[in-house]
Amino acid sequence: MTELLVNGGRHEVHGSVLTTLAEVLRGHLGLTGTKVACGEGHCGACTVLLDGAPALACITLLEAVGEREVTTIEGLRDHPLVDAFVRADAVQCGFCTPGQIVSAAALVRETPAPTREQVRHAMAGNLCRCGTYPKIEEAISTWQG
Amino acid sequence: MSARTLSRPASLEALDETAVPLAGGTDLVPLVRDGLVEAETLVDVRSLLPRGVEPGGIGIGAGTTLADLERSGEVPDALREACRLAASPQLRAMGTIGGNLLQATRCWYWRLAFPCYLHGGDRCHAREGEHREHAIFAVEPCASAHPSDPAAALLALGAVVETTRRRLPLAELYRLPTEDDRRLTTLAGGELILRLRLEEPDASVYLKAMDRQRWSFPLVGVAAARYGEETRLALAGVAPIPWALGSPADLDAATPLPGTAYKVDIARALVGRALAAVR
Numbered sequence: 001m002t003e004l005l006v007n008g009g010r011h012e013v014h015g016s017v018l019t020t021l022a023e024v025l026r027g028h029l030g031l032t033g034t035k036v037a038c039g040e041g042h043c044g045a046c047t048v049l050l051d052g053a054p055a056l057a058c059i060t061l062l063e064a065v066g067e068r069e070v071t072t073i074e075g076l077r078d079h080p081l082v083d084a085f086v087r088a089d090a091v092q093c094g095f096c097t098p099g100q101i102v103s104a105a106a107l108v109r110e111t112p113a114p115t116r117e118q119v120r121h122a123m124a125g126n127l128c129r130c131g132t133y134p135k136i137e138e139a140i141s142t143w144q145g
Numbered sequence: 146m147s148a149r150t151l152s153r154p155a156s157l158e159a160l161d162e163t164a165v166p167l168a169g170g171t172d173l174v175p176l177v178r179d180g181l182v183e184a185e186t187l188v189d190v191r192s193l194l195p196r197g198v199e200p201g202g203i204g205i206g207a208g209t210t211l212a213d214l215e216r217s218g219e220v221p222d223a224l225r226e227a228c229r230l231a232a233s234p235q236l237r238a239m240g241t242i243g244g245n246l247l248q249a250t251r252c253w254y255w256r257l258a259f260p261c262y263l264h265g266g267d268r269c270h271a272r273e274g275e276h277r278e279h280a281i282f283a284v285e286p287c288a289s290a291h292p293s294d295p296a297a298a299l300l301a302l303g304a305v306v307e308t309t310r311r312r313l314p315l316a317e318l319y320r321l322p323t324e325d326d327r328r329l330t331t332l333a334g335g336e337l338i339l340r341l342r343l344e345e346p347d348a349s350v351y352l353k354a355m356d357r358q359r360w361s362f363p364l365v366g367v368a369a370a371r372y373g374e375e376t377r378l379a380l381a382g383v384a385p386i387p388w389a390l391g392s393p394a395d396l397d398a399a400t401p402l403p404g405t406a407y408k409v410d411i412a413r414a415l416v417g418r419a420l421a422a423v424r
């Protein structure tokens with residue numbers, strides 16, 4: 001039994017030694033907003049926040065999370081970035097979008113008005129197979145309305 | 146998948162020889178899950194490793210993340226830049242400098258579990274196969290290219306590694322594989338890296354050629370650090386281990402594979418630019 005702090009709530013979850021955080025979020029807690037595409041750290045679809053820092057849930061072991069607070073896309077439901085992505089039409093198939101928004105949330109918390117270079121640096125780990133990058137940049141640079 | 150237990154010991158000094166340390170897990174977790182690394186006992190050392198940069202004579206805790214170093218005003222330019230250009234934001238926030246120095250090769254044959262020389266077999270599949278990202282130095286018997294950007298920077302900066310058992314120059318952390326020992330490092334089972342120490346250079350730089358502008362392993366990385374009249378050069382992505390270059394002319398002695406000859410030209414250009422930058 002492992003205790004996990006997710007989006008402000010405490011959960012008791014089971015897993016084996018090699019169970020990943022992504023498997024627990026999706027399979028046990030029903031938080032399917034976190035996507036798994038590559039499963040090995042390349043694409044960013046599984047990005048969550050651990051104590052506010054972006055992390056890849058597909059290569060984070062459940063047992064290694066410890067006391068750190070997990071924030072998933074479900075925990076960012078009311079973040080203005082969500083509307084900004086809709087306004088900028090920054091979604092095509094939408095599979096990468098949760099991870100994009102989580103990474104963007106970490107960026108704007110530290111740097112509310114990032115330059116284009118800062119956006120590109122902070123978002124480099126989130127690949128978009130549909131090529132929505134210009135719209136994603138637009139969403140992040142207009143998120144404050 | 147292979148790993149039976151994950152433990153969190155109270156002290157780092159008394160690790161069992163068979164213990165496999167887990168820091169950020171960015172390299173190790175996929176390898177264990179894919180069965181490429183056997184780990185009966187994983188030991189979570191992340192919260193026990195020293196973390197941060199000690200001011201005055203530079204000491205860096207092995208648990209310091211690449212993201213910490215990318216933002217630190219106290220480390221030399223070459224190291225900061227090597228960290229900034231490595232991997233992705235998520236991986237830099239998770240991955241530690243200690244784990245980065247010990248990351249396994251990205252050779253796709255090795256990662257796909259081909260029974261190649263480095264896995265204990267008798268031939269190098271990359272040599273006759275796909276090898277455009279491979280080595281230009283020490284290409285026999287394994288032509289893999291060391292993927293760490295920070296390792297090249299730290300080699301140029303003359304880093305000394307402090308482990309739970311000894312102090313050694315970074316260059317001695319690495320070895321080329323031999324018939325009876327296929328490992329690429331000299332770290333013993335259960336031995337942990339605790340800290341890195343380096344001297345502040347007068348000037349230093351790290352330049353990196355990639356397949357795309359960001360978020361890519363180095364095709365060639367070049368670090369240069371100048372101490373007074375002496376400038377030290379070290380390269381990433383050119384040999385199975387981080388590669389110190391005595392002088393630019395040593396590039397004439399490269400022995401590239403057909404598919405990696407282009408890397409010699411890139412290395413020559415980057416070495417020229419790096420030397421100009423620290424002059």
Ligand SMILES: Cc1cc2nc3c(=O)[nH]c(=O)nc-3n(C[C@H](O)[C@H](O)[C@H](O)COP(=O)(O)OP(=O)(O)OC[C@H]3O[C@@H](n4cnc5c(N)ncnc54)[C@H](O)[C@@H]3O)c2cc1C
Pocket residue numbers: 040041042165166167168169170171172173174194207208211230231232233236239240241242243244245246247248249292293294295336337338339360361362363
């Ligand atoms: C997709 C991807 C892209 C990447 N791109 C780059 C890149 O462009 N440039 C680059 O330089 N790196 C790159 N990396 C590598 C990345 O930076 C490393 O995986 C990371 O720094 C490793 O640190 P960690 O703490 O996660 O190590 P872990 O995965 O926890 O451990 C790695 C290895 O080191 C051992 N270990 C860890 N800490 C210690 C210690 N203190 N003492 C003894 N042994 C220890 C572990 O047992 C394991 O064998 C990339 C990685 C991935 C997955």
Ligand code: SF4
Pocket residue numbers: 250252253254255261262263264268269270271272279286287288289
């Ligand atoms: S380059 Fe090294 S790791 Fe890759 S196939 Fe050859 S022996 Fe194996």
Ligand code: FES
Pocket residue numbers: 035036037038039040041042043044045046047056057058059
């Ligand atoms: S699913 Fe985690 S990085 Fe691709």
Ligand code: FES
Pocket residue numbers: 090091092093094095096097127128129130131132
């Ligand atoms: S919108 Fe389809 S992958 Fe990004």
